[in-house]
Every structure is written in structure tokens, then in C-alpha cells.
Amino acid sequence: ALAAASAAKGELEGKLAATKGQYEKALGDAQSAFQGELAKAKDGFDNALAKERLSGAERTAKEKAFRDQMAGKEKEYQGRLADLRKKYDDTQGELKKAIDQINTRKKLADQIRNRFARNGIDVEIDEKTGEVVLDFKNSYFETGSAVLKAEMVKTLQKFIPLYSEGLFEDEKTASKIASVEIIGFASPTYKGK
Numbered sequence: 001a002l003a004a005a006s007a008a009k010g011e012l013e014g015k016l017a018a019t020k021g022q023y024e025k026a027l028g029d030a031q032s033a034f035q036g037e038l039a040k041a042k043d044g045f046d047n048a049l050a051k052e053r054l055s056g057a058e059r060t061a062k063e064k065a066f067r068d069q070m071a072g073k074e075k076e077y078q079g080r081l082a083d084l085r086k087k088y089d090d091t092q093g094e095l096k097k098a099i100d101q102i103n104t105r106k107k108l109a110d111q112i113r114n115r116f117a118r119n120g121i122d123v124e125i126d127e128k129t130g131e132v133v134l135d136f137k138n139s140y141f142e143t144g145s146a147v148l149k150a151e152m153v154k155t156l157q158k159f160i161p162l163y164s165e166g167l168f169e170d171e172k173t174a175s176k177i178a179s180v181e182i183i184g185f186a187s188p189t190y191k192g193k
Contacts (some may be wrong), residue, residue, distance in 0.1 A: 012099050016095045034077045041070065085136070107173070109130070112132065112167070115162050134155070136152050
């Protein structure tokens with residue numbers, strides 16, 4: 001489970017770096033394309049203007065119209081860049097949030113695992129789901145009985161407070177816990193079968 005969580009974290013960190021690279025490339029491509037578009041438009045305008053016989057006022061009016069048109073394109077370009085920045089920021093935020101969740105789960109799982117280990121309780125913890133499996137070995141019930149064995153009662157009396165403390169001692173982590181379910185299973189045999 002630790003290896004899987006570490007792999008998932010590594011994958012998310014890789015995506016974070018890749019997203020940054022994609023953003024920088026897209027930004028560079030957009031800037032180059034815009035500069036090329038401006039240069040092409042300016043050359044076209046200058047060539048067309050050179051072929052026309054215009055008075056000073058007419059030439060000034062055409063140049064103003066061209067500048068206004070280029071200002072509109074600049075505004076459109078800035079809008080596209082703002083959209084690109086927003087997408088990048090949103091993606092970065094989502095990836096950082098996912099990494100934070102993985103780190104929080106890992107930290108909680110480690111704290112609970114260490115708490116149980118210090119108290120001699122062997123558990124398995126799934127870091128993705130938060131599921132804790134407590135194996136009582138053969139200490140459940142006597143065959144044909146619904147009464148817990150004394151050893152199981154003692155383990156549960158140690159387990160539940162330790163588990164609760166582990167879940168709720170960190171307020172930040174506790175606020176992210178949606179529910180806690182305790183599930184048990186009966187004996188796999190019934191009436192000797």
C-alpha cells in the first residue's frame with residue numbers, strides 16, 4: 001500500500017511537472033504565433049499603404065484604423081493567454097490538492113499503524129481507502145457461539161480507543177473524514193459445515 005501511494009504521488013508530481021512544461025510551451029507557441037501574425041499584418045499593411053496615393057490625413061486615418069485593429073487582436077491574444085493561465089492554475093491546483101490528499105492519507109495511515117505497533121496490535125491499512133483490517137487470528141468466537149472470546153474483547157478494548165485517537169487527534173485530518181464503519185464477520189462455519 002505504501003509503494004502504491006508513493007507511486008501515485010510520484011505520478012501526480014510527474015503530471016504537475018508535465019503540466020508546467022506544457023503550459024510554458026503553449027505560452028511560448030502562442031507568443032511566437034502572435035508576434036508572427038503581427039509582423040505579417042504590419043508588412044501587408046505597409047505594402048498596401050505604399051501602393052496607394054493618399055493624402056496625409058488619409059494615411060493617418062488608415063494607420064489609426066490599423067493600430068486599432070492590432071489593439072483588438074492584442075486584446076484577443078491577452079484573453080487567450082488569460083484562459084491558458086486559468087487552465088494551468090486550475091490543473092496545478094487540482095494536482096496539488098490530490099498530492100495533499102495522498103500525503104494526508106499516508107500520514108494518517110502511518111500514525112495509526114505506528115500507534116497500533118507500539119501497542120502490539122497487528123493491522124493492515126489500505127492507504128487509498130483508509131481501510132484498517134484487524135485480524136484476530138483464531139480469537140473470534142467459540143465454534144457455535146456468538147459470544148466473543150476474552151482475547152478478542154481485550155484486543156477490541158485496546159483497538160477502538162487507539163483507532164479513534166489516531167483518526168481524530170489532528171483537527172485538519174479529522175475534518176476530512178466523511179465516515180467510519182466498523183464491520184465484522186461471523187464464523188465461516190455453521191453447524192459444523
